[in-house]
Amino acid sequence: MASNYITTLKVGWVFCLIWLVIFLFSYLRDRTKLRNGIWFNIFFYSFWVDLGLTILATNNDKLIYPIGLLFIFFLFCIGVAFALQAFLLLWNAAIVWRRENHSPANMLTLYLGIIILLMPFVERLISDHLPTFGQTC
Numbered sequence: 573m574a575s576n577y578i579t580t581l582k583v584g585w586v587f588c589l590i591w592l593v594i595f596l597f598s599y600l601r602d603r604t605k606l607r608n609g610i611w612f613n614i615f616f617y618s619f620w621v622d623l624g625l626t627i628l629a630t631n632n633d634k635l636i637y638p639i640g641l642l643f644i645f646f647l648f649c650i651g652v653a654f655a656l657q658a659f660l661l662l663w664n665a666a667i668v669w670r671r672e673n674h675s676p677a678n679m680l681t682l683y684l685g686i687i688i689l690l691m692p693f694v695e696r697l698i699s700d701h702l703p704t705f706g707q708t709c
Contacts, residue, residue: 581629584622591615661685 595611602608627639653660665682672678 577629581622581626584618584625588615588618588622591618658685658688661688 591611592615595608595615598605598611599608624639624643627635630636661681662685665679665685668678668681
């Protein structure tokens with residue numbers, strides 16, 4: 573069982589390195605392509621999954637608990653960023669408003685920030701008038 577798990581970890585690290593090579597090849601060839609971000613994200617998340625699985629495979633509590641706490645803190649920071657995204661978008665819109673012209677394309681972050689801020693209130697207003705899914709008559 574343990575050798576099977578170690579083999580799986582090795583295969584995971586090989587795939588992680590393959591994604592890194594694909595990203596580096598694509599990035600060094602043309603830095604402006606959107607696919608570079610896709611390749612990097614696949615590499616980035618596969619790296620962290622492989623690292624987490626490798627740490628768990630060590631069965632070393634002195635290593636697992638601190639790394640687990642760092643992971644929980646990292647998830648908390650991501651949650652805070654998502655919770656504050658409307659305010660961050662409005663802040664970005666204010667910077668764009670001061671530095672650039674007022675075209676509709678430059679005001680997209682303003683519109684998106686306002687919509688994200690207003691959506692909970694709009695949802696509360698219209699939820700009484702919408703059907704409830706999964707409820708039978």
